[in-house]
Amino acid sequence: MEVNCLTLKDLINPRQPRLDFAIEDGENAQKENIFVDLSRMAPKTPIKNEPIDLSKQKIFTPERNPITPVKLVDRQQAEPWTPTANLKMLISAASPDIRDREKKKGLFRPIENKDDAFTDSLQLDVVGDSAVDEFEKQRPSRKQKSLGLLCQKFLARYPSYPLSTEKTTISLDEVAVSLGVERRRIYDIVNVLESLHLVSRVAKNQYGWHGRHSLPKTLRSLQRLGEEQKYEEQMAHLQQKELELMDYKLGERKKDGCPDSQDQQLLDFSEPDYPSSSANSRKDKSLRIMSQKFVMLFLVSKTKIVTLDVAAKILIEESQDAPDHSKFKTKVRRLYDIANVLTSLALIKKVHVTEERGRKPAFKWIGPVDFSSSDEELVDVSASVLPELKRETYGQIQVCAKQRLARHGSFNTVQASERIQRKVNSEPSSPYREEQGSGGYSLEIGSLAAVYRQKIEDSSQGKAFAGKRVMPPSSSLDPVAPSPTLSADSEYRVNPLAHQVFSVAQTDLQSFSMQNGLNAQAGVSPSSAASDGETPKPALLTGQPLVYVPSTSLFMLYGNLQEGPSPGSGSGSERDGGSLEVTASEQSPTPSVQKRLGEERKPQEEEPATKRQSRDYDDSPLALVMPKKPSDSTDIASPKTLGPGGSAPLEDIHMESQLSAAEQASGKASANCCVSSEWGNSSRDAEVEKSSKENESTKEPSLLQYLYVQSPAGLNGFNVLLSGSQTPHPVGPPSGQLPSLSIPCMVLPSPTLGTFPVLYSPTMPRPISSAPGAIPNVGPVNFGLPGLGSTAHLLIGPANMVNPKSSTLSSADPQLQCPGSLNLSPVMSRSHNTIQPESPMYGGHPVSVVKLQQSPVPVTPKSIRRTHRETFFKTPGSLGDPVLRRRERNPSRNTSSAQRRLEIPSSGAD
């Protein structure tokens, strides 16, 4: 058949018209520099079949009938897509099974080509000729088929931060069909995603989607591993060598071939090859491992820039392959594959490093960075000093945080970036400088790393790279087991700093803001500044959580808000070190291990309930949190069950804490709010603008205080809160009643906590009574922050946090939906999917929303939302979700867990 098919295909294809020009550009852009929106995309949770509306944001999906079609005008889209599609159609005709697939595919098709489709459709509609042109043009350019694009499509199907309750399984076949590609390609994507624990294999052909919840943790673990392996040194070394070589040999491009020599040199340092540690079995060379190592390189790199040649060399070296040119080429190819996926995840972007000799392709890390730094430091200290963290510890931690703030909190991003840049430039190891601006990562990282290194060194030998071999490839990759540090971390997060922290934070913030200036622009993070082509859009990345930590992170947040998805923001997420337990699970290096670990994890997980909570925050796109106990409460959502002793009555506590937190927040928040939303969008309601303007006055002067923002995972960051109220004092009123803020903002309780009362401030165009209940029609409100720029967009929904986004948009802000704000829409859509149930409610009465706060208990869908935790890695049993909220869910979880276990085996190769 295939043969025949091919033939047919050829005939048919002969050129389907794809138009994708516009799209292509976009693609290119993305690919090249960018980042992606995937996060924003709507999630479709279940792939399974249905096309869901998914919404794909922009695209409209024309489709549903996929089928065949004749080429024609009607459905231009349908037809042409890709040759592959055609082929499939043909095939389907032949076989029923296939046909089914086709159908499915068809459903999805829109997705696949959404962009294209979108464009096409527009064009077509507009211009009749286009159709013809299309045919003519038809080139399915390579770009269209690129792995990066494919990956984006893939990611678009799933929520970045799926609710803990929703377990999404990915059927490779389905995906392949829906995306119109061969399965082989899906493997490439999945393998990379798996390396980051975004997915895990469940069974044959089946993967479970975890989302980004644990990404910070995973990254942290990888960073640690990278440090242990001394990748940084290796990189520096290679770079130097190269430079030297280059210098000596000027023009020759032997580079390609050269690697050998270099490699050898490296080897010298380290050790002679190690033939085998684990012999590199196929696994060692797997894309998964390569991916992890590649990520590690970024994480340990001070510059956060990794050139492909260096990465390839290191990989070759590790693999012990004899370095030959072909190997090098192969490695590079693989790295591109990985890079495409990572780029789609908005973790890296392409840049070019200009060395003395020319440009070299490289990638820059734009994902979260700081996790390791501040928190770790703290953690570390605490861990080392106080094995057991306790309240007291917190105190210490707080102190540290304060200090840190003092030192860095006010740090101007720009300054930071400059410094970094300087460092980079001066650094011998990093001969090149980025074309763009340097990222504004915290400077501390380096120092921290140094510290770590030392520690490590102590244990390990003097040899530079000896460490590397130490790790078994696969296992090593996985995240480290939870270390005490983590625990500390977690605690830190979890409980964070209570008031003290807050106070500190406030202060810092002010100073910070002052220094930075309110303008968001000013605050632009370096990375963003860099600008290559980065689009601001990225900011939206829903996926990236902002910093939640009060102290240090604040500034990051600030930056993030402004910028949006700046890498820095991501870093914030990192902090979540709290994910201890998660770590454990995830850490288990290989997936397989993970699975196994599941059991082990459980125990660990127990403690973590709180952690998770913290994590949740982290995960949540924008979460500024004020830690406090309340946060813990959030955990509710956390899947993991509490251990026996665990936090017992979380719920109660949560409630209380939440309230208190809310109060505090309200009180504290004094400034104007700033909200940033992830999505930048152009559109905003006029009203909003007004409000914003009004706010502006306020804003400018003050600074922002913040608030906390938390967005439920599913929401993608939509919830932000800000406030700035003048009223510093906390309002006493428990849940619902908070003092009204002069500024129009709503304070949302942490998503997780459903209980929180929402605060809404009336400044809005419509006068609203401050009383919560009173809120009239507050539908979702958008805030535009002037300072933030058009990009910033805030939507607030009266309803629970959860829905607001989606529903809000749809109902209230049509504008948002406008094409212009594509980004938003996608997001929105996503949330929709996830939350759908709620949406209806929401739509109905905004006001009612307020009530939401009520008791969390309800099993209603809403409640579900809260739980967005990550389920992922955890093994099933361990998942606490159920626990948290309602015990009801457990059953489901168990089931899921079972699956995972199954998975494990397969993946678990180890």
Next chain:
DNA sequence: CTCTCCCGCCACCCG
């Protein structure tokens, strides 16, 4: 040219 990286053969390896 070089940079990217798609494509798909075919080896592994698991069930």
Next chain:
DNA sequence: CGGGTGGCGGGAGAG
């Protein structure tokens, strides 16, 4: 053993 996985590298599009 069959089929799911996925290493691998030729070769071609894009710049």
